[in-house]
Amino acid sequence: xxxxxQVLFLDDEESIIDGVQRLFMREAFGILATTSPDKxxxxxxxxxxxxxxxxxxxxxxxxxxxxxxxKEKYPDVVKILFTxxxxxxxxxEAINIGEVYxxxxxxxxxxxxxxxxxxxIEHYDLVTRDKAHKEELExxxxxxxxxxxMQKEFTSTVSHELRTPLASIKTAIDLVIxxxxxxxxxxxxxILGRARNNVDRLKRLIDDILDLTKxxxxxxQMNFMTDDIHRVIQEVAEAQKDVAxxxxxxxKTELDNQISKIPFDSDRIIQVLNNLLGNAIKFTKxxxxxxxxxxxxxxxxIVVSVHDTGKGITEADLSKLFHKFQQIESPEKNEEGGTGxxxxxxxxxVTMHGGKIWVESKPGEGSAFNFxxxxxERRIPV
Numbered sequence: 001x002x003x004x005x006q007v008l009f010l011d012d013e014e015s016i017i018d019g020v021q022r023l024f025m026r027e028a029f030g031i032l033a034t035t036s037p038d039k040x041x042x043x044x045x046x047x048x049x050x051x052x053x054x055x056x057x058x059x060x061x062x063x064x065x066x067x068x069x070x071k072e073k074y075p076d077v078v079k080i081l082f083t084x085x086x087x088x089x090x091x092x093e094a095i096n097i098g099e100v101y102x103x104x105x106x107x108x109x110x111x112x113x114x115x116x117x118x119x120x121i122e123h124y125d126l127v128t129r130d131k132a133h134k135e136e137l138e139x140x141x142x143x144x145x146x147x148x149x150m151q152k153e154f155t156s157t158v159s160h161e162l163r164t165p166l167a168s169i170k171t172a173i174d175l176v177i178x179x180x181x182x183x184x185x186x187x188x189x190x191i192l193g194r195a196r197n198n199v200d201r202l203k204r205l206i207d208d209i210l211d212l213t214k215x216x217x218x219x220x221q222m223n224f225m226t227d228d229i230h231r232v233i234q235e236v237a238e239a240q241k242d243v244a245x246x247x248x249x250x251x252k253t254e255l256d257n258q259i260s261k262i263p264f265d266s267d268r269i270i271q272v273l274n275n276l277l278g279n280a281i282k283f284t285k286x287x288x289x290x291x292x293x294x295x296x297x298x299x300x301x302i303v304v305s306v307h308d309t310g311k312g313i314t315e316a317d318l319s320k321l322f323h324k325f326q327q328i329e330s331p332e333k334n335e336e337g338g339t340g341x342x343x344x345x346x347x348x349x350v351t352m353h354g355g356k357i358w359v360e361s362k363p364g365e366g367s368a369f370n371f372x373x374x375x376x377e378r379r380i381p382v
Contacts, residue, residue, distance in 0.1 A: 005047040006047075006050045007052075010033075010035075010052070017035060037058075037066060049074070050121050052067065053117070080116065081100045081103040081104070082103070082108075102116065173192055173196045173199065209341065212344060220352075222265045222268065223266075226262065226263050233253060236270055252289075254292045255292070256302075262373060262374070268349045268352075268353075269349070272350065272371065279343075284310035290308075303370055303371075306369045309366045313359065313367055321343055321359055323344060353373055353374065355371055355372040
């Protein structure tokens with residue numbers, strides 16, 4: 001059975017060619033040894049050559065020049081130069097400019113030559129495998145990116161298309177509940193009330209999906225103005241107080257009076273605060289919620305924290321937070337019907353301000369959701 005030719009030797013001395021052929025007879029790979037540059041070129045075109053070994057001083061072509069040809073046509077092939085002692089400077093120069101992988105001096109040592117050729121084949125195999133893997137990864141990444149873009153476009157289109165019929169359904173349910181189209185009994189009113197709640201939940205989900213899609217695609221327009229963060233916090237807290245009190249919870253603020261006006265998008269920060277306060281109220285059964293601020297001018301930011309006295313979050317659940325469609329309770333236990341997108345949206349909004357958001361929590365000790373906003377603008381361009 002003939003062996004696959006993987007190594008090519010070019011030398012103008014027949015004795016060298018004969019010696020090389022005898023030396024490599026027992027190797028697993030095949031070799032082709034020739035004194036003709038033209039035959040060497042033909043072999044490169046026909047065979048899967050991995051290593052080329054060329055003598056430097058030949059009458060028809062210098063070894064460095066021949067190996068330069070090989071590099072231009074077959075850049076992955078490993079190139080080795082046979083040299084006499086007088087050719088060391090040419091060999092070193094060829095290595096330095098990347099024409100040659102290494103050189104072997106004449107007369108060669110059998111063990112050194114065998115070892116060098118084997119290592120060169122391994123080097124070739126490793127480089128080509130890495131190259132193939134890189135190309136596969138690049139192709140996979142392109143496919144994933146294309147699929148992600150299609151998914152975003154599909155999600156955005158479907159969400160927009162759902163808004164109009166959803167608004168019509170909600171209007172129709174409201175008309176019936178308000179008895180604008182006739183009387184209904186208590187049982188019917190209860191059923192319609194559940195339907196309205198589910199419509200509201202679906203609307204929140206659609207709005208969240210559209211927001212997140214815009215943020216991830218860089219299409220969300222932010223309106224940064226220098227404003228009073230404490231005014232915004234107080235407004236959100238006042239709006240949420242009735243909900244907290246209806247559950248027997250307190251909702252208070254502890255604000256650092258050293259904080260002055262800072263640049264932020266008030267509508268988006270209201271969205272963040274509403275989400276964090278809504279979650280805190282949802283998962284707190286007794287005690288209450290405190291919104292705190294802290295001025296850190298030396299670090300060019302302020303810290304806003306929402307503390308609750310709830311049951312806390314386990315370490316396993318902490319890793320789920322701020323990821324899309326992740327909830328720390330199962331949908332069956334979640335009476336409020338969250339979308340699992342709120343914290344992911346909060347993270348995007350805070351990041352677009354040039355800040356960061358994180359949580360500190362232990363089971364049985366409550367939770368603190370914190371985010372920072374820069375005092376001097378450093379937001380991410382959109």
